[in-house]
Amino acid sequence: MKILLFITGYRQLEEYGYFSTLLQRLQLNNICDIHIWCNNPNISPDIVTYFQKFNQQNKILTITTRNAGFRAGPVEAVSCGIEQGIFCGYDYVIHLHPDVFITDDKYLTEVLEKNKSNDTVFLITKSIPDDSEFFSFDFFIFKPALLKENIFKEELYSFTCWPEHYLHNMIKKYDIKWKYIKRYDNDDWSPRRIDDHLRLYHEHDLEKIKQLCETTS
Numbered sequence: 382m383k384i385l386l387f388i389t390g391y392r393q394l395e396e397y398g399y400f401s402t403l404l405q406r407l408q409l410n411n412i413c414d415i416h417i418w419c420n421n422p423n424i425s426p427d428i429v430t431y432f433q434k435f436n437q438q439n440k441i442l443t444i445t446t447r448n449a450g451f452r453a454g455p456v457e458a459v460s461c462g463i464e465q466g467i468f469c470g471y472d473y474v475i476h477l478h479p480d481v482f483i484t485d486d487k488y489l490t491e492v493l494e495k496n497k498s499n500d501t502v503f504l505i506t507k508s509i510p511d512d513s514e515f516f517s518f519d520f521f522i523f524k525p526a527l528l529k530e531n532i533f534k535e536e537l538y539s540f541t542c543w544p545e546h547y548l549h550n551m552i553k554k555y556d557i558k559w560k561y562i563k564r565y566d567n568d569d570w571s572p573r574r575i576d577d578h579l580r581l582y583h584e585h586d587l588e589k590i591k592q593l594c595e596t597t598s
Contacts (some may be wrong), residue, residue, distance in 0.1 A: 382497060384413040385471045388479055391421045391448075396479035397431035399590045405436060409486040413475075414439040416467060418458045420448040455518055455539060456544050460533040468525035472497060477520045478583075482590060485580035491520075492579075494536040494561055502527045503552055506579065508570035509545075516552070517564070518544040519583055532557060535583035 390396070404410045412505075415437045419428060422444060432442045449457040459476055461467075468474045473493055483489070490546065496504060504522040511517040532551040540547050552559050566577045575582045584590055 382412060382472045382493060384409070384493070385416055385468060386413050386471045387416050387459070387462060387468070389418045389420075389476065389573055390479040390550070391419065391454065392424065393479040394425055394427050395587055396430065396590075397502050398434050398452065399587065399594055400479055400482055401431070401434040401436075402412055402594050403482050403484055404530060407483060408484065408490060409434070409487040413437065414471075416426065416441045416462075417443065417479075419444045420446075420454050420458060426474075448537060452542075452544060456533050456540075456547055457537060457576075460531055460537055461589050463531040463533070469514045470527065471525055473522055474525055474573045475520070475522050476518075477581075480583060480585055481519050482513045482584065482593075483580070484575055484582050484593070488578050488580065496560065500527065501560045502557050502564050505552075505559050506562050506564040507568045507582075508565060510568040514549040515543075516549040517543045518548055520564075520579070520581055521548065528557070530555070548557065555563070 388397075388400070398426075408559065415435045417432055419442070424444060428444070429442065432440070447457060447461060448454050455478075488543075502524055506517045506520055507515060508517045532555045536547075536551075542550070563578045564576045564581065570583065573584050581591070582590070
């Protein structure tokens with residue numbers, strides 16, 4: 382499998398260092414490429430230092446002035462990736478944010494293997510239990526070869542909902558085949574913790590991530 386981790390962020394710096402530290406303990410590290418997309422042209426040059434900590438041969442850092450704002454910015458990043466052909470040739474693109482740390486990849490790689498030959502385009506997670514239209518945007522997976530058009534482009538600069546609802550709406554509008562991947566047992570991100578299945582840790586307190594890196598090294 383050819384896999385791209387497409388990591389989209391704005392102001393994160395240290396997160397990339399911890400991300401790469403945890404990733405390098407996993408099998409996924411050996412089979413993925415890295416593309417960091419930062420839509421903050423004023424980001425500290427330190428981002429380059431953190432980017433260099435990734436040990437993949439195929440890795441790219443994009444720093445762009447294109448930023449549609451807090452709600453639309455993450456969607457714009459994925460849309461630009463599609464338009465620019467960044468995802469061509471990959472079996473899977475895993476979109477996530479720099480503060481969504483992969484602590485274990487056993488279940489994740491099982492999911493990828495299980496679905497690689499079917500016609501499911503998006504593998505979706507949920508993190509709000511009482512909202513069926515909330516498709517988590519901090520982590521989702523898609524197969525670019527099966528995505529025949531850019532489903533994010535049409536309403537990119539007019540939508541006013543959250544990215545999670547926009548992802549749901551566009552998948553439904555374009556009748557894209559998707560599958561739900563279990564993440565939290567109760568589908569609830571609160572309180573922040575390593576989730577029960579994918580073992581992702583969406584955490585903003587970097588002291589906790591630092592301790593995780595130290596205690597599991």
